[in-house]
Amino acid sequence: MSFASVLVLNGPNLNLLGTRELAIYGSETLDDVVKLCRDAAERLDLSLDFCQSNAEHQLIYWLHAARTKVDGIVINPAAYTHTSVAIADALTAIEKPVIEVHISNVHRREAFRHYSYVSAVAEGIIIGCGTQGYVLALERMATILRKKVAK
Numbered sequence: 001m002s003f004a005s006v007l008v009l010n011g012p013n014l015n016l017l018g019t020r021e022l023a024i025y026g027s028e029t030l031d032d033v034v035k036l037c038r039d040a041a042e043r044l045d046l047s048l049d050f051c052q053s054n055a056e057h058q059l060i061y062w063l064h065a066a067r068t069k070v071d072g073i074v075i076n077p078a079a080y081t082h083t084s085v086a087i088a089d090a091l092t093a094i095e096k097p098v099i100e101v102h103i104s105n106v107h108r109r110e111a112f113r114h115y116s117y118v119s120a121v122a123e124g125i126i127i128g129c130g131t132q133g134y135v136l137a138l139e140r141m142a143t144i145l146r147k148k149v150a151k
């Protein structure tokens with residue numbers, strides 16, 4: 001039995017990882033990221049759900065379901081980071097710790113990527129660490145959730 005459960009949620013176009021803008025996102029696929037996350041979750045004694053959708057409403061649906069099912073959320077909202085008040089509102093509504101992840105360093109890129117609706121809701125943000133960012137996010141989430149359990 002794991003001590004806590006985490007949902008890793010991925011937004012649009014991340015299904016194309018490994019084939020998309022390789023110079024920015026690298027050659028690892030989403031399946032490689034799943035494996036990285038599963039290995040990290042096992043090491044950290046977390047149970048893991050991993051989902052990706054290109055549809056905003058699907059991401060919101062999964063967030064609502066997470067309200068009663070998971071202890072924390074790691075999210076790479078992809079392009080919805082910069083546009084979606086609805087995803088930020090869903091994250092606020094479910095009242096779980098959130099870590100935001102971006103594979104690329106969005107601050108080195110176009111100005112429209114510099115603003116995130118999600119960051120104000122997140123406890124932590126990991127940007128520009130490649131796919132390793134997901135592992136770092138799970139490590140941080142495990143620390144946050146262990147402190148909650150100890151209270």
Ligand code: DQA
Pocket residue numbers: 012013014076077078079080081101102103104105106113
């Ligand atoms: C991204 C950065 C976003 O600006 C972009 O729309 C993505 C991926 C990242 O992981 O670097 O799709 O979230």
